[in-house]
Amino acid sequence: MVKKFTNFQIVNTLNASADEAGKCLRAKRLPVKVAYAWRRSLDELERVYKVYDGIRVDLFGKYGADPAKGLTDGTDPQLTADMTELLNMIVDVDVHTFPRAVLDSYIESCDDDDTLTMDELDRISWLVEEKE
Secondary structure, three states, X not given: OXXXXXXXXXXXXXXXXXXXXXXXXXXXXXXXHHHHHHHHHHHHHHHHHHHHHXXXXXXXXXXXXXXXXXXXXXXXXHHHHHHXXXXXXXXXXXXXXXXXXXXXXXXXXXXXXXXXXXXHHHHHHHHEOOOO
């Protein structure tokens, strides 16, 4: 299923998958469909991110700024404008989804060790099929 993301959303989603809740989620015994959808979709986001990051690094180089430092108060205003435009670009991403029933069944039957927290549910909610 193709979903629309801004580059900003892609960066945030990838960062969230690498934070503490994302790490805990990877340790859960998720249903195969959920685990597959999450991993496959993250791989697709990473592929799209590489294009974004290449352009980001080029823009910083164009203005003689260090991409590792990011945007600061002294950053060239045109670089800030270009980065804002890049972050707001809408990108079509082919994500793999799963039926809500798969998640509902997991939640009802899992033991305490594999119960999903709200933070963990947030990490995968964008993969739940909107219609069944």
